[in-house]
Amino acid sequence: MAGSVTEADILAIGQSLLQSARQSKPALYRGVSGQILERCLNDAPLRAALFRFIDVLPQLKGSAAQAGHLAAYIEESGSSGLLPGLMKLAARPSLSWLATLQVKHMAQNFLVEESPHAMAAMLKALAAVPANITLDAVGEAVLTDAEADAYRDRVLWQLAQDWQGQVPHLSIKLTALAPAFDPLDAAGTKKRVYSRLLPIIEAACVRNATLTVDMEHHELKDQIVALFFDMVADFKDMRWQPAIALQAYLPETGDDIRRALNSAQRNGRKIGVRLVKGAYWDQEQAWSQERGWPMPCFRDKAATDAHYEKLAAELLARSDVLLPAIAGHNPRSLAVAIAHARHHGLRTGQWEVQMLYGMAEPLRNALAQQKVPLRIYVPAGDLLAGMAYLIRRLLENTASTSILRQTWLDASSDDALLKAPEVPTPKAPEQSPPATLPLSDFSRSDIRNDFAKALAAASGALHSNDRTDDPALHLSRNPHQPSWVLGRTRMTPLSKINVVIESARKAQQEWHKKGTAVRVRHLLALADQIEAERHHFAALQVLEAGKPWREADADVAEAIDFLHYYSTQMLYLAGAHTTTNFPGEHNHYRYRPRGVAVVIAPWNFPLAILTGMTAAALVTGNAALMKPALPGLLSAQALRAAMDKVDIPTALCPLLVGGVELGQALVAHPQVDVIAFTGSRAVGLDILRAAHTPYAEQAHLKQVVCEMGGKNAIIVDADADLDEAVLGILASAFGYSGQKCSACSRVIAVESIAEKLQERLIAAAQTLRWGNPADPSFDHGPLINEAAQKKALDYIAIGQTEARLLWQGSVPDSGCYSPPTIFTDVKPEHRIAREEVFGPVLALMTAPDFASAITMANDSDYALTGGVYSRLPQHLELAQREYRVGNLYLNRRITGARVGVQPFGGIALSGTGIQVGGPDYLKQFMWMQSVSQNVMRKGFVPDV
Ligand code: NAD
Numbered sequence: 043m044a045g046s047v048t049e050a051d052i053l054a055i056g057q058s059l060l061q062s063a064r065q066s067k068p069a070l071y072r073g074v075s076g077q078i079l080e081r082c083l084n085d086a087p088l089r090a091a092l093f094r095f096i097d098v099l100p101q102l103k104g105s106a107a108q109a110g111h112l113a114a115y116i117e118e119s120g121s122s123g124l125l126p127g128l129m130k131l132a133a134r135p136s137l138s139w140l141a142t143l144q145v146k147h148m149a150q151n152f153l154v155e156e157s158p159h160a161m162a163a164m165l166k167a168l169a170a171v172p173a174n175i176t177l178d179a180v181g182e183a184v185l186t187d188a189e190a191d192a193y194r195d196r197v198l199w200q201l202a203q204d205w206q207g208q209v210p211h212l213s214i215k216l217t218a219l220a221p222a223f224d225p226l227d228a229a230g231t232k233k234r235v236y237s238r239l240l241p242i243i244e245a246a247c248v249r250n251a252t253l254t255v256d257m258e259h260h261e262l263k264d265q266i267v268a269l270f271f272d273m274v275a276d277f278k279d280m281r282w283q284p285a286i287a288l289q290a291y292l293p294e295t296g297d298d299i300r301r302a303l304n305s306a307q308r309n310g311r312k313i314g315v316r317l318v319k320g321a322y323w324d325q326e327q328a329w330s331q332e333r334g335w336p337m338p339c340f341r342d343k344a345a346t347d348a349h350y351e352k353l354a355a356e357l358l359a360r361s362d363v364l365l366p367a368i369a370g371h372n373p374r375s376l377a378v379a380i381a382h383a384r385h386h387g388l389r390t391g392q393w394e395v396q397m398l399y400g401m402a403e404p405l406r407n408a409l410a411q412q413k414v415p416l417r418i419y420v421p422a423g424d425l426l427a428g429m430a431y432l433i434r435r436l437l438e439n440t441a442s443t444s445i446l447r448q449t450w451l452d453a454s455s456d457d458a459l460l461k462a463p464e465v466p467t468p469k470a471p472e473q474s475p476p477a478t479l480p481l482s483d484f485s486r487s488d489i490r491n492d493f494a495k496a497l498a499a500a501s502g503a504l505h506s507n508d509r510t511d512d513p514a515l516h517l518s519r520n521p522h523q524p525s526w527v528l529g530r531t532r533m534t535p536l537s538k539i540n541v542v543i544e545s546a547r548k549a550q551q552e553w554h555k556k557g558t559a560v561r562v563r564h565l566l567a568l569a570d571q572i573e574a575e576r577h578h579f580a581a582l583q584v585l586e587a588g589k590p591w592r593e594a595d596a597d598v599a600e601a602i603d604f605l606h607y608y609s610t611q612m613l614y615l616a617g618a619h620t621t622t623n624f625p626g627e628h629n630h631y632r633y634r635p636r637g638v639a640v641v642i643a644p645w646n647f648p649l650a651i652l653t654g655m656t657a658a659a660l661v662t663g664n665a666a667l668m669k670p671a672l673p674g675l676l677s678a679q680a681l682r683a684a685m686d687k688v689d690i691p692t693a694l695c696p697l698l699v700g701g702v703e704l705g706q707a708l709v710a711h712p713q714v715d716v717i718a719f720t721g722s723r724a725v726g727l728d729i730l731r732a733a734h735t736p737y738a739e740q741a742h743l744k745q746v747v748c749e750m751g752g753k754n755a756i757i758v759d760a761d762a763d764l765d766e767a768v769l770g771i772l773a774s775a776f777g778y779s780g781q782k783c784s785a786c787s788r789v790i791a792v793e794s795i796a797e798k799l800q801e802r803l804i805a806a807a808q809t810l811r812w813g814n815p816a817d818p819s820f821d822h823g824p825l826i827n828e829a830a831q832k833k834a835l836d837y838i839a840i841g842q843t844e845a846r847l848l849w850q851g852s853v854p855d856s857g858c859y860s861p862p863t864i865f866t867d868v869k870p871e872h873r874i875a876r877e878e879v880f881g882p883v884l885a886l887m888t889a890p891d892f893a894s895a896i897t898m899a900n901d902s903d904y905a906l907t908g909g910v911y912s913r914l915p916q917h918l919e920l921a922q923r924e925y926r927v928g929n930l931y932l933n934r935r936i937t938g939a940r941v942g943v944q945p946f947g948g949i950a951l952s953g954t955g956i957q958v959g960g961p962d963y964l965k966q967f968m969w970m971q972s973v974s975q976n977v978m979r980k981g982f983v984p985d986v
Contacts, residue, residue, distance in 0.1 A: 047355070047381045049462065055412075056377035056460040060449070062408040063373065067450050069403060070439060075148045078125065080451060083440050087119035088126055093433050096145050098913040100426035101761050103794065108138040111761065114915045145432075149425045152400040152435045153180060156196065156422045158203060164399075164420060165206045171406065173416035176254060176396070178213040180421035180428045183765045185221050186805030193218040194238040200422070201245045210251035213287075213419060214242070216266055217258055221809040225265045225485040226591060226818040230811075232269060239273070246282035254285035254314060254367075259322055260292065260338040261329075261485045267298055271305050274313065285314025285365065290350035291323060291339040299356060299364075306363040314365040316396060317353055319346055319372075321434060334476025335483055343443055347463035351378045358382040361392045367417065369396035371405060372445040374460045380414055390415040401435065402446055478940045479573070479599040479606075484592065490818075493591060496577035497584055497816060504528040504585060504676070516672050516699060521588040521824040521858040522814045528586055531675060534698040536707050542667065542696055543713045546638050549694035550665035554635055558616035561661050562609040567688035569605035572598065572653075572681075579649055579680055586676045587648050588823040588858070590815045593778045596938065597650045601681075603941035604654035604959065611964050612661045618973075626978030633968040635663030636745060637715035640708040642729070644721045645826055646781045648674025653681060654941075654958060655718040655747070656695065662967040664716060666695045669705055671721070673826050709733055712740035716967055718747040720783075720958075723878070723904070723951050726750040747966045749953045751878040752906030754936055755788035755899040757921070759892050759912035760795050763933070767911040768802045770935040771884075774909065776810060776862055777937055779822050780882040781830070784907040784929065784937045784946075788868075788875055789886050790895045796888045800866060803886075804849040807862060812853045824858040825881055834860035834881030837874060841865045841883065844872040848886065870901050878904070892917050896924050906948030909936040926950075928957060 070076060082089040094115045102108045113133035116126050132141045154164045156179070168175055179196040182189075193215075201210055217223045220234035246253055255270045257263060270286045277284075286302065288295045299315060306313040323339055330337040340346045350370070357366035358379065368379040376395060383393050394415040397406050409416055421431055439446050448454040482489050506517075506527045514533050520526040534542075553561065572579060579601075580594035589597065618630040639659035643652040652670050659666035670678035682697040698704060705725075709717055709732045719729050726748045733744040756774060758767050774786035791799050815823030825831045841847065841863070848866040853859035862882035868875050874885045889895035892912065899908055908927035912918055918932055928948035929939060939946040945960025947953040956962050977984055 047378075047385045051381045051385075052374070052377045052462075053460055055380050056373050057456055058412070059373050059377060059405065059408045060456050060459065062411060063402075063405040064449070066404045068401065068446065070148070070151050070400065071450055073147075075144050075151075078129075078144065079148075079436070079440060081125040083442075083447065083451065085119075085121050088116070088121040089440060091115035091119040091121070093436065094913070095141070096148075096429055096433055096436070097763075098761050099142065099145055100429055101763070101913075103760070105135040105138040107761065108142060109133045109135045111914060112138065112141055118915050146425055148436070149428060149432050152398070152421065152432055153425055153428045154399065154420055154422045155425065156199070161203055161422070162206065165208070168418055168420075169206065171410045171416065171418075173406065173410065173418045174208055174211065174394075175399075175418050175420045176211040176213045176252070178215075178256070178419060178421045179218075180423040180431045181218070182427055182430070184218045185765065185768055185802065185809070187221060187809060188805055190219055190221055190234075190238060194242060196423075197242050198245055201242070201249055201251055205249075210246070210249045211254070211417065212246075212251060213254045213256050215256050215258065216269055217262065221806065222811070222821070223262065223265070225262065226490065228265060228268070230819045231265065232272065235269060236276075243273075243277045243279070243282055247279045248281075250281050250283070252283035252285055252314060254287060254316055257287040257289050257318070257320075259329075260326055261483075263289075263292070264485060264487070267301070271301065274305050274309055274311070278309070280311060283312070283314060283365075285316060285367070287316040287318055287369075288353075289318055289320035289339075290353055291320035291346040293340060293349070295349070295353060296356070299353060303360060303363060312363060312365050314367060315357055316367040316369050317350065317357060318369045319350055319375075321438075324437075333483075334478065334480030342466060344463040345465045347372070347375060348465050350375055351463070354379045355382050358386055358388065358393060361386065361388055366393045367396045368393070369419070371397060371402040373405060373449065374462075376405075376409065376414075377460065380412070383414075398435070401439070402449075405449070477943050478603045481592070481599055482576075482595045484595075484818075493577050493580070493595075497581040500578060500581035500585060501816070504582075506530045516675060518586055518673075518676050519827070520585055521673075521826055522816070522854075523857060524828065529676060529679075531679070531699050533700045534704060536700075536704065539698075539704075539707055539711060542698065543638060543711060545693040546665035546667060546696065547713065549691055550635070550637060550663070553660070553665065553691075553694050554663040558612055558661075558663075561663065562612060564688055564690055565605045565609045565657055565661055568657075568684060568690065569602045569609075571684040571687050572605075572649075573602050575680075575684070576602075579677065582676045582680055583648060584815050587645060587674060588815050588826060589778060590821065590823055591818050594815075597647050600647065600650035600941060601653035604650065605657050607942045607959055608654075608657045608661050608964060611961065615662075615964060615968075621972075625983045626976060628975045628977055629973070631970050631972040633662070633965065634971055635968055637664060638667065638713060639664045639716035639718055639967060640667045640669060640711075640714050642705050642708070642717065642719045642721065643668070643670045643674070643678075645671035645674035646778070646783070648677035649681060651720050652678055655720065656681075658964055659716065659718060659967050660690070660695060662964050664967055665693075667698055667708065667714075668695060669698045669700065669708060672699075672701055675699065705729075706732065710737070712737040714744060715742065716745045716747065718967070720749040723750040727951075745966060747954070747956075749783070749947055749958060750951060751880075751904060752783050752785070752948060752952050753788065753876060753878055753902045753904045754784060754786050754907040754909075754927070755790050755902075756786045756909035756911065756936060757889075757892070757895045757899055757925075758789060758791040758795060758799055759895075759910065759914065759917055760792045761913045762795065762799075762911035763913065764795075764799060764802055766933065767799065768806045770909065770911065770933075771803060772806055772810065774935045774937050775884045776807070776822055776882045777935075779812075779825055779860075779862075780834075780884075781826065781880055782937050783952075784939065785880075786907075786909065786936055787879060787884060788899070789884060790889050790898050791886065792892055792895055793888050793890055796886075800848065800886060804864065807849060807851060807864065810851065810862070812851060812859065812862065814854075814857075822862070822882070824853075825860055827858055830880065831858040831860050834879055834883060837877070837879045837881070837883055838863050841868075841872075841874040841885070844868070844874060845885065870898055876902065893920065893924075896921060900924070900926050903951045904948065905950035906952035907931065907936040907939075909934070928953065928955065
């Protein structure tokens, strides 16, 4: 404990606070909604049902929809008893207004409507406490420029109000000022944020207002903090007061406080710091697990509490340059802060406690009685649009670790509530190892710098100035700047194929003899080798395949995942597997390699797909002849170079360079046993035909592993969360410029939501930037080559004759770009609704209801991926039963399958239904031999 604040001081303050605070209950826990909440405390499924209802409510039109959802959620929760019974009763169209009313009532507890009248009433009520306020314009996620403009205007409106003698004090979210808020584009983000911040700062100066920058998710923290310090340095006018919220659940917050101190000293002005515990713990935990990134927060609640106390003491000791605001509702934590403030003799204006509107009012009043300077954080906005905020507050009030619950509902003693946090000795992290290789976290500047370095090195190295005009050379080009020849490679002459296959067959026998364990070791070594050079591999894709940084990084991670996953799978499959043994008969089976595999890969995942198919062939004991698509050749060459480093022999796994002719010759070759193909439907069908037409000298059937294209649809239901649907659709349709087999090229919206969806989709699409993928300020890059560009442009022309052009974005004039395009009024029979474009062209269709939307989605030759945005359990179930696609995604984007987590592949004319990165895949590269041995000898059964 710093200075002479003692534990006894803290306990004395805490006890007196609790004594008066516990005289009455907070408003939230009173009345009907209070009883509902109390009942939900110990019934987690019922609590989830209630939150799901609150979450969907703003989107529901009409009492039937409201009743239907409420009933479905309670039903799914499986809860029974009086309250669920009553809630079920209310779940009828004639009574659903009751449920809606209760939710509104709960919302009113935490939110104030944005009107002069409501604001005046709230200010008056709080002045009586007495407490000042800070206003927050609460709302939905900002996805479009218009929404960011609207947010700016709301902030300006708040600044212009009558504050009844108070100096205006606002809390703002920087992410709401710019729809594209991306750490990979720090400079662009800053420009966009500043353009809307400028009028806000000007207005703040006029009124001497304070602007506190709220903190959000950890992924954006460094960027928000950096922007805040830029603001302090750039807007020097002393009439506005800068402040920032920092989170005690992050171990690194002490460093950010020191940066605030430095900034205050450098700029000769005070900086406000609001210390909060942090509101995104659950999400941070879920995301870190899903992404395989380290958990950024303390895992232990007591560790956060102890850190908070330490940081509060630090802040309060520096009121010479900082304006500490200690935010929270925990009597112990607040007692610590008060003790330190008293110790330093701080007065009103030098520090304050901040609390949320509608939370812990009895504690608030107790603080006021003790003359603690108070400020209430008041979210203002539309009651229904503020539902996400409401849920956060309700979670906070009902969680078992909630201090409010412990203070007023559970019978926790004063001693227990005021006990100093006991931090357990840190254990090894509980996080299980990630299922797949974590993607690079580009919010980290060290990773951004390493990637930029690798890209600069590759750009410098890849220049071929040779002018020889030899048709036997393949020229690798940069699709953003096609005149840039990245490399020249001699094609493999068809005359060499016989020799190559002959030596592959010999090498295969050696390879097979080595056994599974040795083969697995080679593959894992290859995975390590690629991982060691992951940025170099990704840089090649940025330059050759036109992939933006994140997409390129994800492809490399997937390649590594395939090597790990298939290695593990092979360890299960290797050896003899007993079926049923009888005393006189032993039965088992084992898998054996087929022989020589040809791997024919596409260019769009130039490393991952080639590596995946090759790894499958090799680990199962085959030879693998790699024939990548020419536009992805540099990645294939880098893969072969990495194989050299881990002793995977060239004879066993040669790289053959060529296009259609070479592919055809390999497919037709009588000595080939397996063809592993991923590519377009036309080529896939040709290969199947050719492979199954045996030559006279061919005494076996060829096995064809075949993954083809898609015409994938996302269905948007009437109750969909549009924030999420819009982001999911844009990521799925325009990610890598639509050049993914899993890309969304059809959106089928249920009629009642279609118009609203279209509006938001276009507005959000407008914020995406297209340009050189090497420059991370662009979201999307070019198409792979001129042929792909022409194909996409042709389809746009076709679309214009069939449907209505709704929106088209702009792209650079030079390079292989095709503008992102959205058509509407598309009918199921239109070509743009049926044929794979493989570019950023999206067809919007409408369906009268959800069931017809599924029928429309299924009306396709393809059946690869499909998505549904809906919040009605029955519809999600219907989709699982009726939506016929290999990969079904519910309430998320439809691209980005992870190896082993979402095995990937289609049916119909998209594929064979045996999925890549799934448990059945490897078996296609082997044949099964079943051995049955009679061990009985003349009536004698040996004991073996
Ligand atoms: P593509 O079919 O044109 O070429 C794929 C590969 O086949 C290339 O290596 C090519 O040289 C070779 N090839 C072409 N004609 C051949 C022939 N007649 N015989 C043998 N080989 C031949 O496809 P692409 O343009 O490289 O890739 C895009 C296509 O791949 C899209 O249709 C996409 O949907 C599909 N794709 C599917 C998946 C999946 O997992 N289902 C994944 C990625 C891409």
